[in-house]
Amino acid sequence: MKNLSLSYSKSTITARVTRAFVTVLLLVVMGTGNLHADDQTLEEFKKYAAGKLPGFSAAQLDALAKGVDKDDDGKISDAEFANRFETLRGITAAGKSPADKKKEPTPRPSKKRTLDAAKVKPAASPSRAKSAKAIVLLITGDKIAAAWKPFARWKTRAGKATKIVTVQKIARDYEGGNIQEKIRRCVRDHIDHHGTRWVVLGGDSLPGGKGLVPGGHLTVHAQERAGIPTDIVYLSKTNWDADGDGVYGEWKDDRSAISYPDGSVGLGRVPVRTAADVAAFTDKVIAYESRYPTTDFAKQMIYTCTVGGAYPKVRNSWDGYVSKVWKGGRVGRFFSQETPWDKAGQPGSHQLSGENLTALINGKTTSKLHIHGHGHLPAWVLERSSFSAKHVAQLKNDGAYPLITTVSCNTGEYDSKEDPSIVELMIRRPKGGSVAVVAPIRTGKPHFHSPSDFRLMVTQGKLDGTTQTMTRYWSGGLGAGLTTGEALMKAKFEMTADARKTAGYHLCICELNLLGDPTLDMRANIPRTVKLEVPKTIGTGQQAIEISTNAPGCTVCVWKGEEVYLVAQADEGGKAKLKIAPTSAGDVLVTASGASLNTATATITVTVPN
Numbered sequence: 001m002k003n004l005s006l007s008y009s010k011s012t013i014t015a016r017v018t019r020a021f022v023t024v025l026l027l028v029v030m031g032t033g034n035l036h037a038d039d040q041t042l043e044e045f046k047k048y049a050a051g052k053l054p055g056f057s058a059a060q061l062d063a064l065a066k067g068v069d070k071d072d073d074g075k076i077s078d079a080e081f082a083n084r085f086e087t088l089r090g091i092t093a094a095g096k097s098p099a100d101k102k103k104e105p106t107p108r109p110s111k112k113r114t115l116d117a118a119k120v121k122p123a124a125s126p127s128r129a130k131s132a133k134a135i136v137l138l139i140t141g142d143k144i145a146a147a148w149k150p151f152a153r154w155k156t157r158a159g160k161a162t163k164i165v166t167v168q169k170i171a172r173d174y175e176g177g178n179i180q181e182k183i184r185r186c187v188r189d190h191i192d193h194h195g196t197r198w199v200v201l202g203g204d205s206l207p208g209g210k211g212l213v214p215g216g217h218l219t220v221h222a223q224e225r226a227g228i229p230t231d232i233v234y235l236s237k238t239n240w241d242a243d244g245d246g247v248y249g250e251w252k253d254d255r256s257a258i259s260y261p262d263g264s265v266g267l268g269r270v271p272v273r274t275a276a277d278v279a280a281f282t283d284k285v286i287a288y289e290s291r292y293p294t295t296d297f298a299k300q301m302i303y304t305c306t307v308g309g310a311y312p313k314v315r316n317s318w319d320g321y322v323s324k325v326w327k328g329g330r331v332g333r334f335f336s337q338e339t340p341w342d343k344a345g346q347p348g349s350h351q352l353s354g355e356n357l358t359a360l361i362n363g364k365t366t367s368k369l370h371i372h373g374h375g376h377l378p379a380w381v382l383e384r385s386s387f388s389a390k391h392v393a394q395l396k397n398d399g400a401y402p403l404i405t406t407v408s409c410n411t412g413e414y415d416s417k418e419d420p421s422i423v424e425l426m427i428r429r430p431k432g433g434s435v436a437v438v439a440p441i442r443t444g445k446p447h448f449h450s451p452s453d454f455r456l457m458v459t460q461g462k463l464d465g466t467t468q469t470m471t472r473y474w475s476g477g478l479g480a481g482l483t484t485g486e487a488l489m490k491a492k493f494e495m496t497a498d499a500r501k502t503a504g505y506h507l508c509i510c511e512l513n514l515l516g517d518p519t520l521d522m523r524a525n526i527p528r529t530v531k532l533e534v535p536k537t538i539g540t541g542q543q544a545i546e547i548s549t550n551a552p553g554c555t556v557c558v559w560k561g562e563e564v565y566l567v568a569q570a571d572e573g574g575k576a577k578l579k580i581a582p583t584s585a586g587d588v589l590v591t592a593s594g595a596s597l598n599t600a601t602a603t604i605t606v607t608v609p610n
Ligand SMILES: [Ca+2]
Pocket: 240, 241, 242, 243, 244, 245, 246, 247, 248, 249, 250, 253, 254
């Protein structure tokens, strides 16, 4: 039996706290268990979990144990134990037990996959560190794989262990009739067997399954007869071609093979083409996570709108939804006929022009931006003006990168021969632009169940499918604390019933993509910069170390190559006690991070006595 001693008392959990807060506490409490090399039986694990989760029923504990036992062998290995929060978080976040998930059919693993799994199977301590190295799966092309290493290193040192896999390697290692099918199997393999929680498609795409990272299977629909690449197929347990005719995602014919994201795994595509693009993007992500402005930037959201008929629904997105869940958030409307900056008595006198939108972004006051109106691949069409490449070239919002959603047509068309799109420009722009934009891959469409809903949209602000997806994205990130990729996938999950009913909603789920980093905290609050205190030097061998922070509940990660990799949650005093066993001289990287925190890093030097 493992030694599961805890430094927390159960009294920290009271019946009064909200469910979300309980989840956080549970993660903190469970996070203090010491890890040992022996396997546990499911009964032993349940006994341990019952002590930490007094509110859980026997059925819930059973579901948790079965979920943690990822390979179904009736034992909880060290690696599975280390990943227990993933399952716990899945249960509490999605309200769905892992036992339910297991009832869904899973494709029979191919011989190749089984061999792969055997290769990475953890043997014994200390190789435990290896088993959890794909919390983030980053798929890219050979040409820019090396350029992604600093990004992977940054995420890994903050506790989101990142594994880079190239499309070329996937083509060799996985079976499937085409590259998209092989990528889908690779992604599922990592979600099902290696604890993957985020998938980054780290490269641009071209028509016909070409480009650095091909777009997912083409989904064919009455409104998109040529088909649209559908990246969410990569998360699917099924291949989206039930009738086997090679045409994917047909709403009627392929229904039994279509499955939508369940919200437990975040997905995003970073449409970069060169090593320089990757370096510029990585630099922006590190800035977003470690030196995010500590001004009111985080709290301000602006909705732009140039289409009068859309005013009511754009207004309702905030009034009826986002404002209800985002505590302390503030809204501004940059509409054709109403802005916060108008001259007295002249509503709408401050033009929504390319110049004024540039000034807004460079002003570093607005961290959330919804752009509602017309557009085409290279530009947002504004009021008698556009926002295009020449404006992006003037952006200098270094360190203050807004998250953006937009319904504007073709602005997110990442697979075009014409490149870059305006959204791609915003992502690739060094020291300016954005780090994550939700945008349609073709035309932005107001999806409804019935034509009469259109009138309600114009008169009463009824949300169409696209505006609803964007609204849920903001609510998930700013209200429920989901990351960018999780928030969009959860928004899609919440549209599942609509998509089963009306083909338009099916298309809606397929055509909106997160272009950018799916692992980002959406900064609901002004972040604090973590103060981190660590021992300066330590020796080799088994020992306990204490990491101190001023951020209770933050994620603390210690990492030294293949020797040490541990992720823990700081206690209510901001401290994390960890047992580590470095075997050689060198540096242990220590990182503290979390929601609404600016990541802090420190180093412990390991010395070997003469
Ligand atoms: Ca088909």
